[in-house]
Amino acid sequence: MRPSKKEEEQNIILISDDEAESTLGSSVLLVDPLEKPALEEEKSEEVVDEECDLVVTFCKKANVMPHARYDCTMHPFERTECDRCSPLGKNADICDQCYCYICDKLASECENWTVPALCHCNAHNKSKFWKDQRDFALAGILVMFNLELADIDADLRHGGDLLLKFIQELSVEYNKYLAGEEMLHTQHECFCLPKLPPGQCDVCRSRSMEVVYKYSGVFTLVTRFLNQAEKENPKATAVMFLGAAKEIALHKDPAINWQNLGHTASLKIAVPCLLQRITTRLQRMLVLCDFPKSLHEKFVNFFQSISLPCHCFGFSNSLNVMPWDHVLLTTVLKGQNVTGQRTLRGRKVFLWEPLPVIEARMEKLVDKKKLRHLRDKIPFYLCKSGDFLDAAHSLLFPVNSLACCTACRLTPFEYEVYLKMFRTGSVPGGKDILDPGLWIAAGPPLKDGVLIKQALKLLYCNMSLYRNPKCWSTLIMILGSSNFLEKSGHLLPMSLKEPPLDFQKGVLAASCGLLKELKAKINVSLPPSIFSPQLHHEACLILAVQAIQQMVFCDLPYLTSFLEIALAFGNNFWALRLLLDHLSYEENVLHGTVNLILRDLHCQKATMLKLWQNLGPQYVGEFLCLFLTCRHQKMQSIGLFSLNIIAENLHMCPWAKHLCNFFHNAGLRHLPLGTAAHHEVSKFINIFENL
Template sequence: METRCCPGGCQIVPVWNFVALWPSEKEEEEEDIILISDDDEVQCPDDDDEGGEDSTQGSSVVFVDPQEECPLEEKKSEEMVDEEGDLVVTYCKQASVMPHARHDCTTHPFERTESDTCSPLGKNAEICDQCYCYICDKLAAECQLWTGPSLCHCNAHNKSNFWKAQRNFALAGVLATFNLELLELDAELKHGGDLLEKFIKDLGVAYNKYLGGERMCPPGHECCCELKLPPGQCSVCSSQKMEVVYKYSDVFELVMRFLTQAEQESPKAAAVMLLGAAKQIALHKDPAMLKSCQNLGPTASLRIAVPILFQRITTQLQRMLVLCDFPKILHEKFVEFFQSISLPCHCYAFSNSLNVLPWDHVLLTTVLKGQNITGHRRQKGRKIFLWETLPVVEARVEKLLGKKKYREVVRYLRAVKCNENQSRLRDLRDLIPFYLCKSGHFLDAAHSLLFPVNSLACCSACRMSPCQFKVYLKMFRTGCVPSGNEVQETGHWVTAGSPLRDTVLIKQALKLLYSSKALYRNAKCWSSFIMVLGSSDSLEKRGQLHPLCLEEPPLGFQESVLAASGNFLEDLKSGVNVTLPSALFSGQLHHEASLILAGQAVQQMLCSDLPQLPSFLEIVLAFGKNFWALKLLLDQLSCEEHILCGTANLLLRDLSREKGTMLRVWQNLGPQYVGQFLCLFLTCRHKRMQAVGLLSLGVVTDNLHLCPWAKQLCTFFHESGLRQLPFGTTVHHEVSKFVSAFEKL
């Protein structure tokens, strides 16, 4: 709707385009009426042209003088209607004068200049009750610099860049050095600025003390006075040539405490504190830099301590620029502030520390989306590589893992390059197979364990621990993964995809064992291999594997599997690409076939690396209740006397050391398991294996108070006909003695 004017020349604005500030009934005697207009070109009727410029430009109000004849002064009951009938004024009251900046005051004229600070101009010092200081943002009567000789606030106005900068600095404090607009300042930034200002004051005191130095006796000239007066006050010491030593340690400790405090604050406050600290310590000079004889340690030397501080500051800022979702404009201003710091020569290495690629950078986004697997692209005829510092790499991985973007983590780690701490980058890349499992790509994970990221590195399997080996086999077997981002067996597990087939699982597991001697010679790895193959492909509620109790397969089937397994293991160990016969390992007896193959692989390992094997009891226990598979393994070992004796000796040593462990295992598995375990070894033809059974029986006999199920062993021995078997003299005597002891009860 267009604006109309009353006959008196006063502008009348449509009701929905202005806000009228109406006083109460008691304020009807005020002299002015205020109409707030949306038109920047409106002039007040009583304005003059002094100063050569429009004095109402930029004003927030329009004033109407009620002394002039105007229809608005008609009685309240009378109506004023314009000629076209578009606007009707039925009621009008005089307005109150609201708080305003001094340059907007209509009671007292104001003169504008760009940067006059020496003394008040004209009547600029005069104020009304509602005049506010443009710089301090408080009542002009309360401004202590209103007519100050050095910075006269009464001359301040909003049309001067100089006064705007002064206002920003007064309201923002130290944050003004960050080139932040007042509207960008929130509670976090102001809190960080307040802490930074206090730190700057404390730092100034500590730095001035450092510049004063400390007078000390030169080396070899210790003070011999008995009064132990401070340096310089003893006449004996004063006669010697005192040396001034500059120790930066106190300043270093002060800055370190401040950095620790900053790391506990909110991201915006922490960024302000870290950047402000960096600017302050970059200004510090070393008075002793020409005195090479002063060797006081890293924190006492400024030229060594300051780079240490900068390393901590830049590392934390790099992580924050990646992890914290700063607004783009704030992110850019933080980087610009750091780049504006004049670094000393001993800190030149940090010049480009905050040149961190934003998340929307073209090269980074194409890598994360899988459109660029090499990590480099051509730009203006030259190659640009995805190079990032290690803290940035770690922060990006942490951010992506927090969003469960596992495929993006894999693509990034394969493409990114880093000059520093290659071992740490290698550790991050070793988790690529785990992240592939988290995304449900178990076959890709199995392959990536055996293939390095680049030609200069070895595969992840070379550095895999036995516990990690077990976790990977468990994931491949069940299709489930740990809910967290660590390769660990404990905790909650969730389904991520389809598990590997038995033939693929066996092949990949054996490749891992053959690729690393540390894994190949570790009994825990072999026990994990056997246990996983002897378990179902579903997890229990607690995330544990469910062991299977399999019946012994036909003898002909066992012989077929043994024959196929021998050829398969030899070819696989030599690097030939070979597959298992699907007729044996994919049929109804695939679990039984897998256990037979596992026993055959253990036999080959014992024949080649028995002296390096630290234990064998774990392998025995891994078969669980499938004693037929364990017996088949022992029968295979009996073909070579020294291998069987060496294995029996390992078992005897393990049983002697792990009696408590065996009792706990037997308590959980029950007397049926213990009876089958004892019968397996007591009925062996080889005396060394019989000794294993006798030692196990002795453990039960010596700890009857811990074996409430021991009496049930007698029943098991009778039912199995153990007492009628033709044992050796020692075995028969011990079994009879054990049974007779319980028959007398």
């Protein structure tokens, strides 16, 4: 294919993709496409490659970019593994763009380019020797930590410089220690012949001379260096402490016999003392300092590579500190594993950490708790800004694998406030979610489908909320209220008309799969055919009924109340009837639920009478009829018990006569309620008929 006229104005670079045939290594040659040839005559004749239909219209010399000496195209290069005695061949020849592989600067500026025993001109990237030389030149003493050049920042380099200076000073002091000091013992009686006065026999005097090796000078120098290291940034401190540990671990005691000179003068006492300080500090740093994971591992691996003497074997595994994201540690801190052990590949693994590590973790967790307290306010302030959808998501979003989401720490009251905000688009006027005050509009509320999903997700991720009847009553109350909120924070309840039976069955059929996916934290889409705009309130209420049923079936023993859940339905008795019918499928669940409600009624008689006074006889009548007309006699006992409370406290129920009229209009006396229920209802009606 012949290039177009426009394409002919650009230059073409032909690069071989076969590295084996290339002699340029990793060289890079670039061509300036804007540069034009000086004379038109310099264009070469047109060359056509018939196999690939490629036409080369002209060629020109490329601009040579900076490159390593071994990649130079102008001067040949000879490679050997580690020859540094003198320049090989023409390796010393350079062009203007040749760089020294070791110094990483222009070859013309390299001071060791042709220096015997160094000869940087022979360096290349295919030799391990020269690679190590380059790493040491660029990383300095940090090369012993096996750090990548990308890992080395200003803090690490500063720590490496201080460590190098310390090693030089330590070498001098350690040599003094190895030389020792000659100490003259107390003069002893001469046993030689002829016997001389004490102190005058050269033989006895020479025997009484002993070389003493005092480590005090080294101990003082190391201590001063560690004090200096503790004032540096964490990365520099870690490098300095690890480097000091390696150096003192190499120190040997030249004394043939044990010399008890004190804890600073005796090497076998002083070195463990210094290592104890070093490892304790490093243990805390590995917990408290947010080192990158790769740097954390390299610090630990470096300490593991130190060859410890026999008197320091106790420190061998002292830096095997679990990272915060370790599976066993994470499950223990989250309370998912209370034994501190797990089985890995058939072997039991235990969580055991030294006291400094545990103390450091406590400090970190306390700091995280303070930060977590601030982070937990983010959803509230998102609501204050009117961004209710992001607020709902942020409640469920964990910061990392160890941290829990804000929803895990919600109280029942906070759960109610958030649902109010999501439902109405209004927020409390204070600076904190717990501050009392007037409510103000902040933005558009969440749609019902989003609201029910987020509300259930909050319950499913917080077991204390999930088993709290207050939270379920809150959910029912919110779903049965309008999206208008009074400034005082009171919701306006709605009376929803009972939807068709087929609609109820359709929502119930779909709800099982939806709730299962919500528990699994799957992003659920509500079926538009069921959660239609016309009946979305009713559909959400039915979905909540199904969620309550599942909760009661699994966690009934944990419930402390059920009456408040029943009362939360308000005038939507059809939804409450739906719940009670489903709970009646299991005999043990039916008995447990009824016993809870009866206990609540017995303990809260005064509260119920006051509540019924406010709600009026119409509500009380429908409430009693709901239970009295149940097909299960056990459920009817709730209506009978409530009726007895009213009959025993007629002086507190001036509306009871209206309730009697409600029973007449409902034809309750003539319904087949059963012997006990029929007798009690008739007895109650007769009370007012005889007045």
